[in-house]
Amino acid sequence: MRGTITDIHTDDALRQRLQALGFRSGKDIEIIRKASFGGPVQVRIGTTDILLRQAEATLIEVRTA
Numbered sequence: 001m002r003g004t005i006t007d008i009h010t011d012d013a014l015r016q017r018l019q020a021l022g023f024r025s026g027k028d029i030e031i032i033r034k035a036s037f038g039g040p041v042q043v044r045i046g047t048t049d050i051l052l053r054q055a056e057a058t059l060i061e062v063r064t065a
Contacts, residue, residue: 001031003062010059021050
């Protein structure tokens with residue numbers, strides 16, 4: 001799945017951490033794979049692959065292409 005980040009719904013500390021990793025409004029994002037049983041989600045922003053916890057991934061609002 002591919003899309004564009006529209007918002008991050010979390011507290012300032014986690015928002016700053018995600019922004020430092022490249023999660024910003026307007027950036028393209030792609031889900032590479034999801035682990036089963038609530039495991040991490042692998043996403044790609046640009047050329048960088050990042051693993052997120054399911055709980056963190058659900059806080060990122062994405063508009064699909």
